[in-house]
Amino acid sequence: MFDDGTPIYRQIADQIKAEIMNGSLEPGGKVMSTNQYAAFYQINPATAQKAFRELVDEGVLYKQRGVGMFVADDARERLAADFRERFFERVLAPLVQEARQAGIPLTAIIDYLQNQEGARK
Structure with a gap:
C-alpha cells in the first residue's frame, strides 16, 4: 500500500481524504482508531497518530473523547x-x-x- 517516496503518515492522510471524496467515508462516519490503523497496516501507532492529528488540524476529522474519530460534516x-x-x-x-x-x-x-x-x- 505504501510507497517509498512519501512519508507514510502523509499517505495515510491522503488515503483518508480520498475515501471522503469518493464517498467511502461519509460525514459523521467513524474512522478506524489509530491503533486499528497501525495494526491493520502494520505500522507504528505514532505514524497513524500523526496522520490523524494532521486531519484534525485541517478540520477534516474530529475527535470525540472516549468514542473515536469521525469525519467532519463539511470535510x-x-x-x-x-x-x-x-x-x-x-x-x-x-x-x-x-x-x-x-x-x-x-x-x-x-x-x-x-x-x-x-x-x-
Missing part, C-alpha cells in the same frame, strides 16, 4: 476547496504565465476550454 467541501486552490496554484498560474510569455491572450485560452467542454457534451 468534503473543505477538501474540494483545498483541491481547487492547489489546482489554480499548480496548474493554472503557470499556464497563465506561460501563455503571457507566448503572447497568447487569456481570452483564447478561455475559448479553447469552452470549446473542449462543448465537445464533451
Whole structure:
C-alpha cells in the first residue's frame, strides 16, 4: 500500500481524504482508531497518530473523547476547496504565465476550454 517516496503518515492522510471524496467515508462516519490503523497496516501507532492529528488540524476529522474519530460534516467541501486552490496554484498560474510569455491572450485560452467542454457534451 505504501510507497517509498512519501512519508507514510502523509499517505495515510491522503488515503483518508480520498475515501471522503469518493464517498467511502461519509460525514459523521467513524474512522478506524489509530491503533486499528497501525495494526491493520502494520505500522507504528505514532505514524497513524500523526496522520490523524494532521486531519484534525485541517478540520477534516474530529475527535470525540472516549468514542473515536469521525469525519467532519463539511470535510468534503473543505477538501474540494483545498483541491481547487492547489489546482489554480499548480496548474493554472503557470499556464497563465506561460501563455503571457507566448503572447497568447487569456481570452483564447478561455475559448479553447469552452470549446473542449462543448465537445464533451
